[in-house]
Amino acid sequence: MKSKARLMQGNEACVEGAIAAGMKFFAGYPITPSTEIAEIAAEKLPRVGGKFIQMEDEIASMAAVIGASLTGSKSMTATSGPGFSLKQENIGYAALAEVPCVVVDVQRSGPSTGLPTSPAQGDIMQARWGTHGDHPVIALTPSSVRETFDLTIRAFNLSEKYRVPVILLMDEIIGHMRERVELPDAFEIEIVNRKKPTVGRDQYLPYKADEDLIPPMANYGEGYRFHVTGLAHDETGFPTNSPAMADKLYRRLMDKIEMHKDDIIQWEEENTDDADVVIVSIGGVSRAADTAMKQLREKGYKVGTFRPITVWPFPEKRLLELASKVKTFVVAEMNLGQIALEVERIIKDKAELKKVNKVNGEAIYPEEIIARIEEVL
Amino acid sequence: MNNNETVTDKLVVNENWCKGCGICVKFCPKNVLKVENEKVKVIDIDKCIQCGLCELRCPDFAIYVRGK
Amino acid sequence: MPSALVNEYFRTNKLPQIWCPGCGHGIITRAITAAIDKLGLERDKICIVSGIGCSSRAPGYMDFDTLHTTHGRAIAFATGVKMANPDLKVIVITGDGDATAIGGNHLIHACRRNIDITTIVFNNNIYGMTGGQYSPTTPKFDKGTTAPYGNIDKAFDIPALAAAAGATYVGRSTAYHTQLLISLIENGIKNEGFSLIEALSVCPTYYGRKNKKGSAVDMLEWQKDHAVNISAASKMTPESLEGKFLIGEFKNSPEPEYTSEYQKIIDRLCKE
Structure with missing residues (x-):
């Protein structure tokens, strides 16, 4: 049914892609030119058993997305420049605590309120270095409606695979552009889910990485009773003041992306x-x-x-x-x-x-x- | 941790966790306890009625009533 | 061996805790586990969330799924946890600055939604972790390192704020009134909706020292002498209530809970 060609807006394709990727939670706050993403998610998510919530601000939206992801729900938020600035605090948290999530930024003219809501691409560096401290990030940029669909799925897949926040860096042109698109059937879409622990609670070290530098991730509510913090932590997940452990953590976070660059990087x-x-x-x-x-x-x-x-x-x-x-x-x-x-x-x-x-x-x-x-x- | 534990038939005190704040001493209705060298000491266990007020208000989980 | 309660619900290998001697936070943390124990909740379906500050270190010691978040955001993170998995009992541990200054907006909106989260505010009237700056609950004219000439801000009444914003269960107790505190937390967790329990702590190190309040023991005695249970207060004269503060259950008026209301939407749409 979905393979029928439709006239679709970029923002709509983003939600379609997210749902196809398995998104079950969206938290957002109204901001043009990304608002359609929230509106469409509000309409579609409960139909597939997912949850939508409009939070009190952008900071809270990002926080809620991380909380939801820790229970195993694939989660996303969407915003534009001013909101992207506010989300940076908890994007840093997601990067450090390695919580998979997708953050859509439909770029508009700025800084500050700027020219609402004309197109711009001024958030390229913010996507990379917006939150403080060295941190890993992946950012993808679509240039068509169909590619918005595909890259939203890919954003979820990469975030699940590498336990990293993935930024879908759109711009107002793509977000509001309408094109005729034919979406693939579900069986044609590759879905990646986060790696789960294979050991029981007594042996589980939530931040002990495998050889691929990615630690398996348990969900809250499954009996692992583990601790997640924004403080520098050791493999147990508990805070550490050890310079050696902090150094090991920060370097691994960067190295896990560096190691898999060839899988992550795409260009045309x-x-x-x-x-x-x-x-x-x-x-x-x-x-x-x-x-x-x-x-x-x-x-x-x-x-x-x-x-x-x-x-x-x-x-x-x-x-x-x-x-x-x-x-x-x-x-x-x-x-x-x-x-x-x-x-x-x-x-x-x-x-x-x-x-x-x-x-x-x-x-x-x-x-x-x-x-x-x-x-x- | 166990080597610094005082175990009586009514109370257990863990000196490793005790910070000597004196809260248990003050609110013990029977004057069973005192602070000595910044740690709580049981001085008159016979008077202890195992009311549990020490345990309830110990911020360091360093004292508790046995059999509870 | 620690007590059975501590052994059961604490990560004993993380103890002793980092709080100062006489800090009331340990009393309150233990009270939370005592309430959980009394309720006999399913152990692996409890998630404890905190923000940043002295109080927010508590979950690290508690043997549940625990989430230590960013400053002020605990309730927002908790909202995501609860929405995504309503089977979890979500408890937020926060402080006066965390909950009502940087996190004030999240607090009032969670109250308004009546989402099933039990929030326990460890109120020590000061920013302890950063060394004694005045907070939104520092009493007027008291001192903090950033209020060297006395604080001219009016303090928040946190339970009144939460009740006005729509929380359906609201209470206040103190570190001294520990049994009452345990029963309020128990009832708060039982309430299917947003519950707020203000737990008045004591900070002998910063607030106490700056304001010549004496030792932890003196501060707990002050709580004992100045707290009046709301059930007794109605029979007292205004004169006898002078200089006192109220403790007890302030509000208990259940309303439809947020995640249940959302589930109704899902159920309705899935029937279509």
Whole structure:
């Protein structure tokens, strides 16, 4: 039934994906341009035996999501820039306590209330470093309605697999865009569930990682009677003041993502084989980049595109390979140069870097990218 | 922990956990206890009526009535 | 061997606890386990949640599923736990600053929803963990390290706040009035809805010392001498109530519980 083509909004596809992934709990707070996600979740979740709650604020929403996840429910919250700022406190908690959860940020213009609710991509760095302290994070960015569906499922799968908060970094363009999509049937969708302990309560060490650096996770209410804290803890889960144990924990949290980078990182590239110029972009801007590339190709210019689907960790290895043969990277983004910072860090002086930036609340148009590239060529 | 336990037929005191706050001493209705060297000591166990008020108000779980 | 109660419900390998000598928090923590014991609740279906502060260290010592969260957020985390798994009995342990300053918004909204969570506020009238700053329950004109000339803020009456916000079971007791405290916690847990029990603790180290309240023993004696049970208060003259404070059961008026109401929606939709 679900495989029938439908006209669907990005935000709706996000909820469809979440439910397909097994989401059973959503806590949120109204904020444009993400509100449809809460509205649709409120309507759909009780129909599949799931729970929706509108909390008193964004901080509480993030807290409730973590609490629900600890009972074994796959949980999600959705927000936009101002709310994303508020959620950072407990995103840090989820990262440290290794509680799987999905946080959707439909980016809008900021800082502060900014230009409600025009599109922007100003939360790239906040998605990576928004909460204090070194911490692991995964952030995914869709650039179509169908991909929003797919990446929401993937966000759940990665968060369950690696016990890490996963940020679905959308932008207003994708969130509010409507496209005709055909969703896959349930049997076609790969679902990943968190690793469960294979030992009883007496032997269970809730933060003792396996060789893959990920500890198996019990649910509250199953008789394991374990402790979860936001303090630095040892393998037992109880607080420690030991410098050695704290060091071991913090490094493992980062290493568990580093170790599995190849599984986590996805990107898409087109016409990069012979490209002199490669446009780097994410989300809504990638649609303009694609049009720009095609128009320039028609004019005979050797232009390609590179689109990180996983923004964090960034597809560093592939970008570096491209840097050895590409003359110029043009980074187009709806901010004043956040992805460009990461690209610059990776390519160093191996290739030239040019930027297309826009922060006036309007989308980046193909002509603007074309104009910048024509300056180069 | 057991090597610093005082066990009488009515009360048990765990000196390792006792912080010597004196709450049990003050609210014991029969003056069975006192604090000595910052630890509670049983001084007159014969008077103990096992009312349990010491156990109820000991913040450190360091004293309790046997058989309860 | 510790007492049977402590041996049963505490992680005895984590004891002795970190609290200062004479801190009332240990008395209250034990009272919670005594109430759980009396109710004979299913052990593995209890989840104890706390925030940050002296009180919030309590769950670490208690042998249940325990969740030590961020400052002020215990009730919000607990709301997620309870919503996702209503079979769990959820108990929140929090402090005066944790529950009514940084967590004040979460507190009133949980009261309003009447979600089945029993919250025990360990009120020591001060921020202890950070070294004695004045809190929302520091009495007016008392001192804290951040109120060196006396606190000019008016203190919250936590049970009145919770009752007004919609909590369906509300009470107050003290570390001294331990039996009453145990029975209030018992009734709070039995109430299917949001219950708040204010447990007046004593902080001899910071609040006591700053305000010349004497030792822990002196502070407990003060509680004994100044508390009046609400059932007795109605028969007393205003003069005789001067300078006293009320303890006892302040509100017990069951209303439909939040997760049950949500379950009704699920059941109705699944029938369609």
